Amino acid sequence: MNTLLEVKNLKVRYGNIEALHGISFDVKEGEIVTLIGANGAGKSTTLMSICRLPPPEAPRVTEGDILYKGQSLLNMPPHKVVSDLDMALVPEGRRIFGNLTVEENLKLATYARTDGHEAIHRDYERVYQLFPRLAERKKQRSESLSGGEQQMLALGRAIMTKCGFLMLDEPSMGLAPLLMYDMFRTLRELNQSGLTILLIEQNANLALRFAHRGYVLDTGEIVAHGTSEELLADPEVKKAYLGG
Amino acid sequence: MITGGGPIPEVPARFVLRRGLARTHPRRKAVPRHAARKHHFKAKVPLVEIFQNILNALQFGSFYALIALGYTLVYGVLRLINFAHGDIFMVGAYLAYFVAVTLLGIGGLNLGLHMDPGLALAITVPVTMILTALVGVTLERTAYRPLRRKGADRLYVVITALMAGLVLENGNLALLGASRKRFPDMIDKVIWNLHGVTVTNLKVIVIVASILVFLLLQFIVTKTKIGMAMRGISYDKFAIPLMGIPLDTIIVVTFVLGSAMAGLAGILFAMSYPILEPYMGALIGWKAFIAAVVGGIGDIRGAIVGGFLLGFIEIGVVAVFPSTLRDLFAFSVLLIILWLRPTGIFGVAQTTKI
Numbered sequence: 001m002n003t004l005l006e007v008k009n010l011k012v013r014y015g016n017i018e019a020l021h022g023i024s025f026d027v028k029e030g031e032i033v034t035l036i037g038a039n040g041a042g043k044s045t046t047l048m049s050i051c052r053l054p055p056p057e058a059p060r061v062t063e064g065d066i067l068y069k070g071q072s073l074l075n076m077p078p079h080k081v082v083s084d085l086d087m088a089l090v091p092e093g094r095r096i097f098g099n100l101t102v103e104e105n106l107k108l109a110t111y112a113r114t115d116g117h118e119a120i121h122r123d124y125e126r127v128y129q130l131f132p133r134l135a136e137r138k139k140q141r142s143e144s145l146s147g148g149e150q151q152m153l154a155l156g157r158a159i160m161t162k163c164g165f166l167m168l169d170e171p172s173m174g175l176a177p178l179l180m181y182d183m184f185r186t187l188r189e190l191n192q193s194g195l196t197i198l199l200i201e202q203n204a205n206l207a208l209r210f211a212h213r214g215y216v217l218d219t220g221e222i223v224a225h226g227t228s229e230e231l232l233a234d235p236e237v238k239k240a241y242l243g244g
Numbered sequence: 245m246i247t248g249g250g251p252i253p254e255v256p257a258r259f260v261l262r263r264g265l266a267r268t269h270p271r272r273k274a275v276p277r278h279a280a281r282k283h284h285f286k287a288k289v290p291l292v293e294i295f296q297n298i299l300n301a302l303q304f305g306s307f308y309a310l311i312a313l314g315y316t317l318v319y320g321v322l323r324l325i326n327f328a329h330g331d332i333f334m335v336g337a338y339l340a341y342f343v344a345v346t347l348l349g350i351g352g353l354n355l356g357l358h359m360d361p362g363l364a365l366a367i368t369v370p371v372t373m374i375l376t377a378l379v380g381v382t383l384e385r386t387a388y389r390p391l392r393r394k395g396a397d398r399l400y401v402v403i404t405a406l407m408a409g410l411v412l413e414n415g416n417l418a419l420l421g422a423s424r425k426r427f428p429d430m431i432d433k434v435i436w437n438l439h440g441v442t443v444t445n446l447k448v449i450v451i452v453a454s455i456l457v458f459l460l461l462q463f464i465v466t467k468t469k470i471g472m473a474m475r476g477i478s479y480d481k482f483a484i485p486l487m488g489i490p491l492d493t494i495i496v497v498t499f500v501l502g503s504a505m506a507g508l509a510g511i512l513f514a515m516s517y518p519i520l521e522p523y524m525g526a527l528i529g530w531k532a533f534i535a536a537v538v539g540g541i542g543d544i545r546g547a548i549v550g551g552f553l554l555g556f557i558e559i560g561v562v563a564v565f566p567s568t569l570r571d572l573f574a575f576s577v578l579l580i581i582l583w584l585r586p587t588g589i590f591g592v593a594q595t596t597k598i
């Protein structure tokens with residue numbers, strides 16, 4: 001399996017405060033990898049560093065490197081990470097455009113695509129087939145969607161950017177358990193049809209049952225890693241993250 | 245801008261409807277009601293005067309609307325009130341002047357051109373719009389973008405905008421001196437007389453241009469992906485690059501559109517009122533800004549409705565009261581509208597996260 005994403009000794013600062021103290025991890029093609037850790041561990045910071053979000057939101061990378069398919073992302077403008085590489089991020093809190101309709105949200109995600117009408121049309125159909133609720137609510141302002149539907153839209157939007165590598169920041173947050181399982185089932189389907197996934201979760205139990213491998217992040221450092229089975233069985237991880 | 249003393253052209257006295265509504269004129273208070281009414285009916289052509297006033301209101305409203313569009317576009321995208329925009333309009337008028345006199349061979353750069361005025365106008369319009377757009381983009385690059393990058397507080401951005409406006413005004417003053425420029429005649433004035441209502445070709449051009457511009461912008465904002473991105477930014481700037489969209493490009497497009505329309509307003513205004521001076525953008529800029537707010541800033545329909553509304557209120561006030569009361573009354577009416585509807589006519593309560 002080819003390595004898609006490789007993060008090497010990454011150090012990241014907000015102003016003078018270091019939030020990541022040199023973390024390393026990788027994601028291989030076709031995998032589902034999860035990064036778990038308590039609130040404030042630096043999970044979102046890791047994703048924001050990968051996506052190169054513009055200042056003032058963005059944390060500053062001071063050391064290390066981020067490689068995607070062997071190419072360093074550090075000097076890449078944020079929109080290029082999405083438009084030129086096949087990466088996509090579903091950010092914390094979904095961040096859909098509430099003042100646009102469902103359809104407009106999806107259409108906006110195709111802004112930078114150059115692979116032609118047919119491919120785009122196929123992706124629309126795929127999104128509406130995965131989430132029939134969105135098809136029913138096409139013309140609705142997306143602000144008025146329920147939390148679960150908004151999460152569907154955020155995921156649909158990522159698919160519409162034509163992504164092969166998807167990063168998700170706590171997609172389960174604020175979802176009722178049933179919707180949450182639905183969401184993870186859909187993600188697994190997408191993975192089986194070739195999507196590589198990097199999942200960030202506070203809910204370690206759920207994440208490890210879903211992912212192939214995992215890394216445990218604690219206050220800016222990776223303290224454990226292994227296959228999901230290994231981590232689920234690890235007494236330290238059990239004690240700290242799986243409630244005994 | 246704060247100097248604000250720039251005269252705005254008075255509504256031509258002959259268009260002012262005085263006799264018809266004499267009842268409300270202060271000096272006529274002593275006249276018994278029935279007598280006044282009788283007088284009213286005796287007035288020769290009240291309907292004609294009303295139509296004449298409507299036409300003038302539409303023309304004035306067009307200028308306000310064209311400028312208000314720039315305020316509203318930039319605000320809609322960046323939540324930034326570009327207080328330099330009125331001065332961009334002024335710069336547009338001056339650029340139009342220099343392009344026009346150069347092409348006509350009566351000043352400006354001596355290129356040895358002596359174009360036919362019609363041809364010169366056909367070139368002046370796009371060239372001025374492009375040059376004015378460049379001025380707007382330069383302002384964005386040099387003044388607003390660095391502040392945005394640093395995440396500066398909105399207060400500093402507003403102050404920067406005010407100062408940028410002053411720099412444009414005083415830069416003009418320094419470059420060209422205090423003397424006024426006379427804009428050359430570029431079209432043969434055609435006056436139609438429709439049952440007593442005088443319609444000039446220029447008035448028709450101004451009104452039609454503002455409506456076409458509105459339709460064009462409305463199409464761009466509601467139907468194109470760039471327009472969707474513009475609306476998306478106002479809701480959540482953070483998520484725009486995640487869609488593969490270059491944030492700065494969309495912001496530049498916004499400034500290009502707004503400034504180009506200010507440039508167009510500059511040409512049309514200079515053709516209608518051919519005396520240019522460095523402070524001409526100050527008062528009209530404030531008025532257009534207020535029109536945009538009353539219409540519901542951030543909404544393109546609001547800019548058009550607000551602009552025309554202000555035109556109608558001003559002409560309406562002058563029709564009834566002495567023209568020195570125009571601005572007092574016009575602004576009071578606008579204040580009342582905002583008091584009744586603080587979000588403006590088309591505005592919705594703020595739901596943005598920025």
Ligand SMILES: Nc1ncnc2c1ncn2[C@@H]1O[C@H](COP(=O)(O)OP(=O)(O)O)[C@@H](O)[C@H]1O
Nearest residue numbers: 014019037038039040041042043044045046057
């Ligand atoms: N914009 C910011 N400015 C300063 N510090 C921040 C900012 N965002 C996050 N941090 C800090 O960085 C650390 C990691 O935060 P974050 O990556 O959001 O954690 P997680 O997503 O794991 O909950 C925390 O200590 C947090 O306080």
Ligand SMILES: [Mg+2]
Nearest residue numbers: 043044045092
């Ligand atoms: Mg987080």
